[in-house]
Amino acid sequence: MYELQLSTDEYRLLVLLPDAGDTLGNTTARRQLGWTKHRYGRARQGLLDKQLVLKAPGQGGALRRAPIAEDLTIDAAAGATTIRPPVAESALYAPIRETLQNEWAENRGFHSFVVEETAFQGRRKTGGPWTRPDLVAIGTKTFKHVPHQQFEVVTFEVKPMAQLNAIAVFEALAHRRASTHAYVLVEHRNVLAAAYEKRLTALKQAASDHGVGVIVFDDPGDYETWDEVVVAQRSETAPELLNDFIETQVSQPGQEAIERAIEKSRAWLVE
DSSP: OOOOEEOHHHHHHHHHSOSTTOOEEHHHHHHHHTOOHHHHHHHHHHHHHTTSEEEEOSTTOEEEEOOOOSOEEEEETTEEEEEOOOOOTHHHHHHHHHHIIIIIHHHHTOSEEEEEEOSOOTTOOSSSGGGOOSEEEEEEEEETTEEEEEEEEEEEEEEOGGGOSTHHHHHHHHHHTTSSEEEEEEEOOGGGTGGGHHHHHHHHHHHHHHTOEEEEESSTTOGGGEEEEEOOOOOOOOHHHHHHHHHHHSOHHHHHHHHHHHHHHHHHHHO
16 A cells, blocks of 8 residues: 655645646745745655655746545654545545435434535536535424424535635525525544634634534544534525525436425325
8 A cells, every 4th residue: 555654744735735736836835834935845845755746837836736546644743643635625525425414414303305416517507606506405304293394405515625715605605595504514634623723713703604504524424523613594595496496406316306305204294
């Protein structure tokens, strides 16, 4: 198995670099990290020596990630810790969807529940990129002593740790107008939590101001690492808007699954 020992600074620089082959200028990266030229140069050279980054053209030079297919081992100040390499946002969708479908839905008390990835819809007209959440969860809740079925449409904007900033809140806010709850789901690896504390604080404040929820996780597939640090406020959205949102954002198989879930929940309520 391919393993490397990274210093904390090397790892911080690595996760800062964008995915999908995009580049980041050395000057911009150094300023974002708040490092001296010497500190940045040492981390940069360490990653180049390990062939984890490649040089790219640009004023002052730039870096981009090299293909990474194996797990990395980071040698942090607190001791050796096995961690995952930086991943693209899209790679987080599948394990998040699985966790939402199972532990999260159960913990929220849903009787019927459907989750669908909605980030990639090609040329389908949904009203623009900010109208497309990364994932949508639709569920019903029924209550033993209350003759009422609660219907929820929950949207999720997913961000890897390197993209942790308050902009995600405003993307989620665009979805909240046609849903009952909107969340930002943020990768927040424990080994680097201190380095991103200010960014997370700003994101939480913006989310709280606008009624958007924030969930942080260390591992997208392990619900025990999830933490709802800001609770999403329920939006009393008109049923017509919810219906239009589902018809616009959710695939036909997904809509059919929602219809079956609603019928199942109604049958349970009658019983």
